[in-house]
Amino acid sequence: MKHRCNNYYNRFSGNTAIAPQPAKTEVALNDSPVAVLNLHGRGPIVLICEHASRFIPDSFGALGLSPQDQLRHIAWDIGALELASDLSGMLDAPLVHATYSRLLLDLNRPIGATDSIVETSEGTVIPGNVGMDPSQRELRQQRIYAPFHAELDALVDRRIASGLPTCVVSIHSFTPRYHGFDRPWHVGVISRNDRSLADALLAALRAEPGLCIGDNLPYGPQDGVYHSLERHGEARGLRGAMIEVRNDLLDDADSRKRWAQTLRRTLESALREIATTR
Numbered sequence: 430m431k432h433r434c435n436n437y438y439n440r441f442s443g444n445t446a447i448a449p450q451p452a453k454t455e456v457a458l459n460d461s462p463v464a465v466l467n468l469h470g471r472g473p474i475v476l477i478c479e480h481a482s483r484f485i486p487d488s489f490g491a492l493g494l495s496p497q498d499q500l501r502h503i504a505w506d507i508g509a510l511e512l513a514s515d516l517s518g519m520l521d522a523p524l525v526h527a528t529y530s531r532l533l534l535d536l537n538r539p540i541g542a543t544d545s546i547v548e549t550s551e552g553t554v555i556p557g558n559v560g561m562d563p564s565q566r567e568l569r570q571q572r573i574y575a576p577f578h579a580e581l582d583a584l585v586d587r588r589i590a591s592g593l594p595t596c597v598v599s600i601h602s603f604t605p606r607y608h609g610f611d612r613p614w615h616v617g618v619i620s621r622n623d624r625s626l627a628d629a630l631l632a633a634l635r636a637e638p639g640l641c642i643g644d645n646l647p648y649g650p651q652d653g654v655y656h657s658l659e660r661h662g663e664a665r666g667l668r669g670a671m672i673e674v675r676n677d678l679l680d681d682a683d684s685r686k687r688w689a690q691t692l693r694r695t696l697e698s699a700l701r702e703i704a705t706t707r
């Protein structure tokens with residue numbers, strides 16, 4: 430039902446009235462940092478969307494950011510949750526996604542990484558993250574990172590125990606212009622040691638008309654962006670890949686639906702290719 434979907438997206442993208450507030454020292458993280466769609470999906474892919482939400486609880490005073498900055502890609506991957514949700518339905522894939530902004534803590538970075546909780550993002554200072562008390566840092570790790578990845582661990586382990594074939598795919602979006610550079614790619618596939626799924630997906634995407642495709646672009650594992658795939662895929666010997674779609678191509682529901690259909694088609698083609706060449 431469409432209106433329910435809209436409410437669902439609004440809940441996690443934080444589309445509520447935004448008022449600038451001074452940063453406070455008392456903060457609360459009372460909501461679950463993780464939501465799962467299609468938990469019992471039996472398709473061969475587990476979807477992850479770590480940057481699904483721009484929601485920052487009121488008690489954080491918007492981390493001192495202006496309403497405009499709270500809407501920018503620095504806070505979340507614009508359009509990624511809707512894309513991943515469509516894909517979840519099409520592939521009968523469980524989707525595990527974040528419910529808090531990555532500015533509170535980036536779930537796709539290991540604990541302790543310098544960019545786990547950023548003080549600056551693409552030239553914008555995040556005042557609420559500057560000079561944080563270690564106890565506040567630990568609170569975010571315990572209330573955001575730990576439950577999110579525990580949920581994913583449990584889901585993937587249950588599937589393995591029940592004999593379900595499982596690949597891990599994370600869905601992201603990237604900004605068209607970054608540090609003054611216009612990025613030409615429409616979509617990027619990021620992979621590391623086991624490139625089998627990524628190579629098959631890249632081949633399928635290259636067979637689609639008119640796409641400019643990045644192989645480990647606009648990011649690669651060398652940029653430290655492979656944490657979830659490493660933890661939930663590589664560490665278990667599972668195939669996986671990250672997919673990045675340029676966010677200006679996800680502007681409206683029709684565009685997102687077309688991208689979901691493209692990714693469904695090319696992921697299914699990639700899985701068939703792997704099955705026949707294994």
Ligand SMILES: [Zn+2]
Pocket residue numbers: 480506600601602
């Ligand atoms: Zn992302």
